[in-house]
Amino acid sequence: MLYLTNCSENDIPKLEQAKVWLYIKIFNEDFNLSFHLPYSDTCDDCDHLMIQEKNCGSVEERGEITKQKAIHLDEANLRHSIKREDK
Ligand SMILES: [Zn+2]
Structure with a gap:
């Protein structure tokens, strides 16, 4: 600023x-x-998508990767909350 x-x-x-x-x-x-980020630990998929997002050539490509990452994080969140309910 x-x-x-x-x-x-x-x-x-x-x-x-x-x-x-x-x-x-x-x-x-x-x-x-x-x-x-819902929690601090990221997996290999997270890292891979993050690198792809940073290095992608076009806005469309970036949007697609961002979407994939959001879906992946949703799934990770779901697994995380299911695990918590089991305890
Ligand atoms: Zn991940």
Whole structure:
């Protein structure tokens, strides 16, 4: 946020500011992603999907991987809660 304030003060063109916004958006999304992980331990599938998501070439591809990851996390959550009920 400090970076953005500096941009405004230095009168950087709108396009440059848009890039900064995109950077902040991506950063926040990545941060939220790790922040909202239901529990800290990840499995090999999680790691694999996370690497794929980071390295993917297109928005469509990224969306697909994000969806797969969400489904995988749902399943992991389900297993986790079932395990808890057994105790
Ligand atoms: Zn996993």
